[in-house]
Amino acid sequence: RSKARGSGNYTFFTPEMANALVRQSRIEANLRNAINQGQFILYYQPLFDIKTGKVIKAEALIRWNHPELGLVSPNEFIPLAEDTKLIIPIGKWVLRTAIKEAKKWHINGYPIKISINISSIQFQQNNCAQIIQEFLDEAKLDPQYLELEITERVALANPDSIIRKLNKLRSLGVQIAIDDFGTGYSSLSYLKKYPVQSVKIDRSFIQDITTSTCDRNMLEAMLIMAKNLDYSTVAEGVETSEQLSLLTQMGCDVAQGYLFSKPLPDDHFFDFLRRMLEKKESQLASYG
Ligand code: C2E
Ligand code: MG
Ligand code: MG
Ligand code: MG
Numbered sequence: 001r002s003k004a005r006g007s008g009n010y011t012f013f014t015p016e017m018a019n020a021l022v023r024q025s026r027i028e029a030n031l032r033n034a035i036n037q038g039q040f041i042l043y044y045q046p047l048f049d050i051k052t053g054k055v056i057k058a059e060a061l062i063r064w065n066h067p068e069l070g071l072v073s074p075n076e077f078i079p080l081a082e083d084t085k086l087i088i089p090i091g092k093w094v095l096r097t098a099i100k101e102a103k104k105w106h107i108n109g110y111p112i113k114i115s116i117n118i119s120s121i122q123f124q125q126n127n128c129a130q131i132i133q134e135f136l137d138e139a140k141l142d143p144q145y146l147e148l149e150i151t152e153r154v155a156l157a158n159p160d161s162i163i164r165k166l167n168k169l170r171s172l173g174v175q176i177a178i179d180d181f182g183t184g185y186s187s188l189s190y191l192k193k194y195p196v197q198s199v200k201i202d203r204s205f206i207q208d209i210t211t212s213t214c215d216r217n218m219l220e221a222m223l224i225m226a227k228n229l230d231y232s233t234v235a236e237g238v239e240t241s242e243q244l245s246l247l248t249q250m251g252c253d254v255a256q257g258y259l260f261s262k263p264l265p266d267d268h269f270f271d272f273l274r275r276m277l278e279k280k281e282s283q284l285a286s287y288g
Helices: 015-034 074-083 087-107 120-124 128-139 152-157 159-170 213-228 241-250 266-278
Strands: 040-049 055-066 070-072 113-117 146-151 175-181 198-201 232-235
Touching: 015 055, 015 074, 040 087, 040 266, 055 074, 055 087, 055 266, 074 087, 087 113, 087 120, 087 128, 087 266, 113 175, 120 128, 120 146, 120 152, 120 159, 128 146, 128 159, 146 152, 152 159, 152 175, 159 175, 198 213, 213 232, 213 241
Parallel strands: 055 113, 113 146, 146 175, 175 198, 198 232
Antiparallel strands: 040 055, 055 070
């Protein structure tokens, strides 16, 4: 039992807290070996072009298949991987695996883009562009089909050096997206200097658009401004057909979310793609 500072209240060390600590120490202890042991897997989630109703890209999302804990979410281990710099080999594995998978889709007649999340640590490595180039060459994937997602917070942290790095990546022919847009307190006009092609509006801004006029207005303002700057706009976390129809009315370009599909393991995603691309009518029709 420990006395909380000043307040005269007591905080207790609960069994939940003990479990959380045990879990965290297991995660820490095993992360280093997880790559060699082949315990990471990539899931893929489709993104739909709202106008044509077609799947145009997929985001690669990592999971850790932990021997005792089962599937561990990236929210739980990516921060730790960043602290320990293990994100560098993990990030390389993600790039290489996802780029190869995209090539497989292409070979099978599904020429969609692959979006890959890049951590700030990876991004700061001097050889980041070189590594990406190597993996593109290795898989023989046309660079225009690769999109790198960097979070808005990273983009804002060190603008000049970030812009230089982004330009270097752009010169490879890859696309850049700002992820979790709206959570970093920047304005779109600020991002104008960045060589960015699309902005992914964070789920928290989409969540309540059908019930909150304020949220709807805010989203509308973001979309208008993004359009003026010539960015493709992506709505993250679309869960209901009501949200989709509002986004359609507001002119949002691309939608991603559980309404269409949760992230899927590679074989399931491949089946999903096949089913979608066999449809003659809008692939979105069934979700409206
Ligand atoms: P993110 O890049 O913003 O990815 C979107 C997250 O939202 C994913 O969570 C996805 O599963 C989830 N999501 C998608 N649609 C919906 C929806 O309709 N409703 C709800 N509630 N959630 C939805 P996930 O897969 O757990 O990934 C969490 C975060 O971990 C990602 O956020 C990204 O920042 C990070 N991450 C994932 N994979 C990687 C990776 O390979 N490398 C790095 N550096 N970070 C990664
Ligand atoms: Mg992302
Ligand atoms: Mg995101
Ligand atoms: Mg997000």
